[in-house]
Amino acid sequence: MTDSLHILSVGPASLSILVSDALSGYWKCQLMVATGSRELWLLPKHEDVDAAILHCTLSSLELEDASRFIRRQWPSARILVIRAGSEFLDDALYDDRVLPAAASQVLLPTIERLTGRTREGTTEEIEL
Numbered sequence: 055m056t057d058s059l060h061i062l063s064v065g066p067a068s069l070s071i072l073v074s075d076a077l078s079g080y081w082k083c084q085l086m087v088a089t090g091s092r093e094l095w096l097l098p099k100h101e102d103v104d105a106a107i108l109h110c111t112l113s114s115l116e117l118e119d120a121s122r123f124i125r126r127q128w129p130s131a132r133i134l135v136i137r138a139g140s141e142f143l144d145d146a147l148y149d150d151r152v153l154p155a156a157a158s159q160v161l162l163p164t165i166e167r168l169t170g171r172t173r174e175g176t177t178e179e180i181e182l
Contacts, residue, residue, distance in 0.1 A: 058082040059171050060102045062131070064091065064120050065109025069136075073107055076161040091120040094127070103128040104169045107161075110137045110154045121147035132168035136161075 061077060063070040063085060070087045077083045086101065088094050091112065106124045108117055117135070121143060124131055133148040136157045149168055152160050166172055 058084050059165075059169065060084050060086070060104045061165065062086045062088065062097070062103045062106040062124070062128075063109070064088045064094065064106060065111050065136075069109045069111065072158055073161065076158065076165075079162075088120075091116040091123065094120060094123045099127065103131040104171070105132045105134060105165050107165075108133065108135045108137075108148070114143075117143055118147065134164060134168060 059077075059082065061073065061083060063073045064087075066089055067087060070085070074085055077085060086097055086103070088097060103124070106120075106128070108120055112120065117137075121133055124133055125147065132150070135143065135148045135151045136154055137151060138153055150164060152164055
């Protein structure tokens with residue numbers, strides 16, 4: 055695990071600002087942005103991704119395509135979907151979901167829980 059937290063935001067640049075703002079207190083964080091599932095093919099494959107955030111503006115097809123691509127390309131990445139409803143994607147294709155209305159308040163704590171990382175970049179012990 056590297057010192058930096060690597061986050062991938064998939065959706066419009068305007069919503070990636072939400073992610074950027076939430077991560078602004080994270081000293082060692084790198085944010086990559088793909089505005090849609092097709093742009094994922096253009097990202098550097100050698101980059102690490104600890105967590106991917108898929109925004110509610112993605113169509114069902116884009117959401118599934120992006121999830122499958124991320125699972126193949128970065129198998130250890132955790133996928134967080136920002137979307138209302140519960141029947142939008144197979145459970146194996148994402149790790150957690152938050153509602154769009156609550157995303158700004160719970161985004162950073164959810165990323166920390168999914169990745170086991172804190173704002174200081176350390177690994178938390180996770181009790182099972």
